[in-house]
Amino acid sequence: MQILFHPPDPATILVEGIPDLAGTRSLCFGLAIPGAVFAIWLPVAGAPRVAATDNPTLVLLLIMAAAALALGFAVALVRAGMRPGAWFRVTPDGIDYGSGTPGDGPAPRPGQRSIEWKRIVRNPERAYDIGIASELYGVAPNARMTFWYREKDGSLAERSLPLQLRDDVLRCLRFRNAHDVRVALLRHLAADPDLRFDADVFVRAGVDPETWVPMPGPRRASWLAVLLTMACILGFAALGGGQWSAGGLAIGAALILAGGLLLYTRYWPRAYPRLTGIISFRPAS
Numbered sequence: 001m002q003i004l005f006h007p008p009d010p011a012t013i014l015v016e017g018i019p020d021l022a023g024t025r026s027l028c029f030g031l032a033i034p035g036a037v038f039a040i041w042l043p044v045a046g047a048p049r050v051a052a053t054d055n056p057t058l059v060l061l062l063i064m065a066a067a068a069l070a071l072g073f074a075v076a077l078v079r080a081g082m083r084p085g086a087w088f089r090v091t092p093d094g095i096d097y098g099s100g101t102p103g104d105g106p107a108p109r110p111g112q113r114s115i116e117w118k119r120i121v122r123n124p125e126r127a128y129d130i131g132i133a134s135e136l137y138g139v140a141p142n143a144r145m146t147f148w149y150r151e152k153d154g155s156l157a158e159r160s161l162p163l164q165l166r167d168d169v170l171r172c173l174r175f176r177n178a179h180d181v182r183v184a185l186l187r188h189l190a191a192d193p194d195l196r197f198d199a200d201v202f203v204r205a206g207v208d209p210e211t212w213v214p215m216p217g218p219r220r221a222s223w224l225a226v227l228l229t230m231a232c233i234l235g236f237a238a239l240g241g242g243q244w245s246a247g248g249l250a251i252g253a254a255l256i257l258a259g260g261l262l263l264y265t266r267y268w269p270r271a272y273p274r275l276t277g278i279i280s281f282r283p284a285s
Contacts, residue, residue, distance in 0.1 A: 028081030035074035086172030
């Protein structure tokens, strides 16, 4: 599939993601509350029953260890909620992104990832140059886009970046202008007529490659598939917990996961028949 494309002026491509700090704090503090409650409830509820066990010392140690882990989990979430932040910049020269607060000066921050447009190149040995990391990542809500990158030593390496524009959900739940950032990213890549795209990139990104308008359906379907699979696994564990062995439960959960993955991959091409195969862009005359 070849699409006529009006390449943007590279000098005009300058988009910076706006992190949803309030939503990130709400997520962290909301998850910390159950952990803290469990850490308090477990010793209170378990202590009166310790003496009735065969090995009260061991049981007490296990209870205290579980409570300490839950409390540590809650404290870690609170600390994450106190310092949320991430950035994702699309500039005329490339991309830089990371967790925390971006620096104002030219010096890179620890953990900063930078990508130069001129180093993203075609790989003649592959059917496409821009794709999705794997089927497992593709099903996950935070799919990763892969591309071929010419390193400074001349070698060709496959790199990837998250289509949700962040790696750590506890540092940044989402970017408020994520669609604008993804469109700027994909439009700049599309400006290179040598690059070939797996159509699934646009489906996972939720961007129509012909109109560049949002397609929220794919990402919603990804989240729904993950939630339904988790619900089935939890329901199976709850119903079979008293009848199945640990090995049987593990095998059953694996079969449910594999079945969900199979149904999802079969449904996906039928849901978006227009966006299949390889997409390339040709400058409009």
